[in-house]
Amino acid sequence: MRLETIAIHAGGRPDRAFGAISVPIYQTSTFAFEDVGKTRGYDYSRTANPTRKVLEDTIAQLEGGKAGFAFATGMAAEATIIHLLEAGDHVISGDDVYGGTYRLFRNVMRNFGLEFTFLRMDNRQTVEQAIRPNTRMLWLETPSNPLLNIVDIEMAVDIAKKHNLMTVMDNTFATPYFLRPIEYEVDLVVHSTTKYLNGHCDVVGGAVVTTSDELTERVQFLLNAMGTCASPFDCWLVLRGIETLPVRMKRHEENAIAVANYLKGHPVVKRVFYPGLASHPGHEIAKRQMRGFGGMVSFELKGGSEAVNGFLRRIKVFSLAESLGGVASLAEHPATMSHASMPKDYRERVGITEELIRLSVGLENIDDLIDDLHQALQPS
Numbered sequence: 001m002r003l004e005t006i007a008i009h010a011g012g013r014p015d016r017a018f019g020a021i022s023v024p025i026y027q028t029s030t031f032a033f034e035d036v037g038k039t040r041g042y043d044y045s046r047t048a049n050p051t052r053k054v055l056e057d058t059i060a061q062l063e064g065g066k067a068g069f070a071f072a073t074g075m076a077a078e079a080t081i082i083h084l085l086e087a088g089d090h091v092i093s094g095d096d097v098y099g100g101t102y103r104l105f106r107n108v109m110r111n112f113g114l115e116f117t118f119l120r121m122d123n124r125q126t127v128e129q130a131i132r133p134n135t136r137m138l139w140l141e142t143p144s145n146p147l148l149n150i151v152d153i154e155m156a157v158d159i160a161k162k163h164n165l166m167t168v169m170d171n172t173f174a175t176p177y178f179l180r181p182i183e184y185e186v187d188l189v190v191h192s193t194t195k196y197l198n199g200h201c202d203v204v205g206g207a208v209v210t211t212s213d214e215l216t217e218r219v220q221f222l223l224n225a226m227g228t229c230a231s232p233f234d235c236w237l238v239l240r241g242i243e244t245l246p247v248r249m250k251r252h253e254e255n256a257i258a259v260a261n262y263l264k265g266h267p268v269v270k271r272v273f274y275p276g277l278a279s280h281p282g283h284e285i286a287k288r289q290m291r292g293f294g295g296m297v298s299f300e301l302k303g304g305s306e307a308v309n310g311f312l313r314r315i316k317v318f319s320l321a322e323s324l325g326g327v328a329s330l331a332e333h334p335a336t337m338s339h340a341s342m343p344k345d346y347r348e349r350v351g352i353t354e355e356l357i358r359l360s361v362g363l364e365n366i367d368d369l370i371d372d373l374h375q376a377l378q379p380s
């Protein structure tokens, strides 16, 4: 099956009990045993739940992996798989990953004896030089949040294989519609399903896709042991969103390209970050490894905080809000919102400036989006 069909039919749909076309929400904590020691496949919803299973199988199939796991949030997914490691292990991560990922690693997991190096993964030498005898994992995010930097996945996986490292890819921004990291032999894919997979800003959720029986067993163990799973209703919302993922992503991208081109030519815009622009340093790699460039556009404004605050106060169709990937367009200020947990000097070093604005370009009519940006950039 192709992606558009998988999004609607994967996971054993229609439902086997009564043929329901919409996946039933098995809103139950526990399941009656058939006999002593004999279940009907499920015993307790933390361990597994039939609604969750449809979502897990769907995401696994979309990514081309072995098994999927659905979590309460993207951070729950990340927190769970970082526990595949042990105290004393070292992780190399991109330096402009999502602020919450950085916070989890630096402010939480470091206290449990994990070591982290954050760096720009734009060349082989930088990554190889950071490898230590205890390095176990490469954590990749491409396109990255919020700078839309591109990592060459082939290069990263090649380094990882040579040094026996596990590779994890946060595929939240690209989604399997534009990028399927497992085709490049990445070991684990992680998602905030809160974003494009759900697509309607009505749930928080996360997912992990594995590529081997061993990883499947270990992630299933951790999910159950840590209790980080998603609720049946939240799984249903993500499943409903995924059904339209392919049509949404296509339109997100069309609108994002138009927005990036509009911003690029605007006199008060200092810089535009969008991998679809030929001027983007990762454009050629993105073109090679992705089927499209996605719906996120970041840009820097001239005129400092005053200009940024003015723009964010004037937008009308775009809402000033955290998160991304929904049908409604959102704008946010990474330095004070999504990436506020990064220390200021670190943020500035990696290029997340006070002038940076991140747009999640939605599915509205593109003329209304451009008109909105136009009036917000040029107050009358």
Ligand SMILES: Cc1ncc(COP(=O)(O)O)c(C=O)c1O
Residues within 6 Å of the ligand: 073, 074, 075, 076, 098, 100, 101, 141, 145, 170, 172, 173, 191, 192, 193, 194, 204, 205, 206, 323
């Ligand atoms: C790239 C990326 N990964 C992970 C997360 C965390 O996901 P959640 O907010 O669902 O916990 C986010 C949230 O913004 C994100 O943008």
